[in-house]
Amino acid sequence: MVSITVTVDDVRRTVDVEPRTLLAHLLREQLGKTGTVVGCDTSNCGACTVLLDGISVKSCAVLAVQADGSSIDTVEGLADADGTLHPVQQAFHEHHGLQCGYCTPGMLMRAVCLVRENPSPTEEEVREGMKGNMCRCTGYQGIVDAVLAYAESDGERAATGESDPGAVADQGGTSAAPASAGAAPAGAATSTAQAGAGTATGGQPTGGQPSGAAVEELQ
Ligand code: FES
Ligand code: FES
Numbered sequence: 001m002v003s004i005t006v007t008v009d010d011v012r013r014t015v016d017v018e019p020r021t022l023l024a025h026l027l028r029e030q031l032g033k034t035g036t037v038v039g040c041d042t043s044n045c046g047a048c049t050v051l052l053d054g055i056s057v058k059s060c061a062v063l064a065v066q067a068d069g070s071s072i073d074t075v076e077g078l079a080d081a082d083g084t085l086h087p088v089q090q091a092f093h094e095h096h097g098l099q100c101g102y103c104t105p106g107m108l109m110r111a112v113c114l115v116r117e118n119p120s121p122t123e124e125e126v127r128e129g130m131k132g133n134m135c136r137c138t139g140y141q142g143i144v145d146a147v148l149a150y151a152e153s154d155g156e157r158a159a160t161g162e163s164d165p166g167a168v169a170d171q172g173g174t175s176a177a178p179a180s181a182g183a184a185p186a187g188a189a190t191s192t193a194q195a196g197a198g199t200a201t202g203g204q205p206t207g208g209q210p211s212g213a214a215v216e217e218l219q
Helices: 023-030 087-094 104-117 123-129 141-160 212-218
Strands: 002-008 011-017 049-052 055-058 071-073
Touching: 011 023, 023 049, 049 104, 055 104, 087 104, 087 141, 104 123, 104 141, 123 141
Parallel strands: 002 071
Antiparallel strands: 002 011, 049 055, 049 071
């Protein structure tokens, strides 16, 4: 076992993990963060996306030990303590960006990162930036509309970190890097220009394998 310290949704935790433990499993099974869900466990669907030092990553593609010393923001940290929805949650609500909701935690966290990187995205840029996250229900249009609405309502504040979880912990480089999607547990964060999910390890961007289905459906 290895002792690691992570700050999850602003709470610092020290835990013992096995070297093979995935960040997604650490969050869900040891830290009780079940708002982060696992859809595929193979870095394809994006449902497990969280922010790792401000960068969206697929947490099933990151080893827990790789997150040692990092700040992690999950969907559970988005809303205010009084239950007021984060602007990205409000936008998904208003624009019907979800149906069953399984993909939603990952969609929301990816959208937060995308809009911080690009406060005024075009529809094409949203589709490109979200293509590492798959949805079986919505047909994507509502999701795209929601992300555009979020950017319009809150993009500038998100860019300055005022309403953006993970921004404080962000060590920079988000404009050049990582977005979502991921390849293997050894990978680093991926870029929005890349298709897949990205993992973050040591801050080196790596390209995940794009999810063909997701890419296809979003375009
Ligand atoms: S669970 Fe599907 S990408 Fe992580
Ligand atoms: S809302 Fe059901 S998978 Fe996206």
